[in-house]
Amino acid sequence: MIQKRILELIENYEKIIIHHHINPDCDCMGSQLGLKYMIKATYPNKDVFAVGHHNESTRFLGDLDEISDEEYEQSLVIIVDVGNKERVNDKRFLNGDALIKIDHHPKTEEFGDIEWVDTSFASATEMIVDLFIQNKDKLIMTEKAARCLYAGTLTDTGRYYYNSVTPRTLMYGAELYQFGFDKQALYADIYHQTIAELKFEGYILNQFQYTKNGLAYMKIEKELLERFHISEEFASIKVNRLANIKEIITWIFFVEYKDLGKVRVEFRSRGPIVNKLATKYGGGGHNFASGALVDSWDIVDNIIEDADEICLKYEKKC
Numbered sequence: 588m589i590q591k592r593i594l595e596l597i598e599n600y601e602k603i604i605i606h607h608h609i610n611p612d613c614d615c616m617g618s619q620l621g622l623k624y625m626i627k628a629t630y631p632n633k634d635v636f637a638v639g640h641h642n643e644s645t646r647f648l649g650d651l652d653e654i655s656d657e658e659y660e661q662s663l664v665i666i667v668d669v670g671n672k673e674r675v676n677d678k679r680f681l682n683g684d685a686l687i688k689i690d691h692h693p694k695t696e697e698f699g700d701i702e703w704v705d706t707s708f709a710s711a712t713e714m715i716v717d718l719f720i721q722n723k724d725k726l727i728m729t730e731k732a733a734r735c736l737y738a739g740t741l742t743d744t745g746r747y748y749y750n751s752v753t754p755r756t757l758m759y760g761a762e763l764y765q766f767g768f769d770k771q772a773l774y775a776d777i778y779h780q781t782i783a784e785l786k787f788e789g790y791i792l793n794q795f796q797y798t799k800n801g802l803a804y805m806k807i808e809k810e811l812l813e814r815f816h817i818s819e820e821f822a823s824i825k826v827n828r829l830a831n832i833k834e835i836i837t838w839i840f841f842v843e844y845k846d847l848g849k850v851r852v853e854f855r856s857r858g859p860i861v862n863k864l865a866t867k868y869g870g871g872g873h874n875f876a877s878g879a880l881v882d883s884w885d886i887v888d889n890i891i892e893d894a895d896e897i898c899l900k901y902e903k904k905c
């Protein structure tokens with residue numbers, strides 16, 4: 588039903604503008620560009636724009652569009668992989684005529700004309716694939732779109748590894764696989780690393796700190812980023828280097844963003860729920876993967892204390 592309404596809006600508007608979230612990852616970009624390519628293939632005469640900014644790890648997915656403020660007149664805006672206004676990149680998303688939200692994060696804020704929010708999906712790209720699968724008579728998938736959608740699913744599920752993966756996730760992956768994009772090239776685009784990046788990971792594995800309650804964390808200050816010639820985004824994404832450690836149930840990265848004057852916090856967990864903690868510090872996200880942006884390193888020690896407390900309580904319960 589909700590998909591019918593989404594398709595009606597897409598059909599009714601000649602101009603469609605798709606937005607992503609700040610610090611976009613492959614799922615966000617993959618769903619944004621995959622949806623754009625799919626709509627464009629289905630309705631070649633419509634103007635479809637994907638606005639925002641890439642970071643270096645998502646550039647391979649495709650070009651974004653720069654558009655003027657006037658384009659928002661009589662446009663349909665769609666935001667993907669994001670549920671709160673604060674995290675949408677480019678605040679002009681509010682200037683359209685109608686607004687659709689497509690997201691797989693727990694709902695924290697209600698806005699927009701249609702909110703398709705469903706946490707049963709492992710990725711936002713899986714939702715776009717679902718839109719296609721349920722409406723094959725109306726929508727056209729292409730190789731280019733399938734490549735983007737597959738990239739998003741692959742990365743948001745840790746290559747089909749996380750608990751969020753369902754039979755549906757695997758079936759949709761198989762559907763996309765049929766569209767003939769170069770899988771090996773895609774893997775290289777996503778996963779190949781530079782020597783500098785690998786050395787940085789080596790440093791993390793040597794230097795991360797941990798507590799007896801199963802919390803691991805890494806403080807990454809700007810001097811460290813400069814020393815390893817690593818970007819803030821790249822450092823933040825690497826939080827999962829601390830996944831899969833027997834003694835560790837929750838792991839956090841703190842990365843200093845020099846230009847913002849803030850510290851980005853990435854929470855991950857395989858037991859304790861961390862999104863309440865992220866929310867406490869102005870962020871949000873999934874139960875086991877959340878993020879926040881805090882003003883200073885002083886707050887970081889409070890977060891570590893809180894997180895350790897949560898780990899302790901969790902261990903006692905088990």
Ligand SMILES: [Mn+2]
Nearest residue numbers: 614668711743
């Ligand atoms: Mn996602």
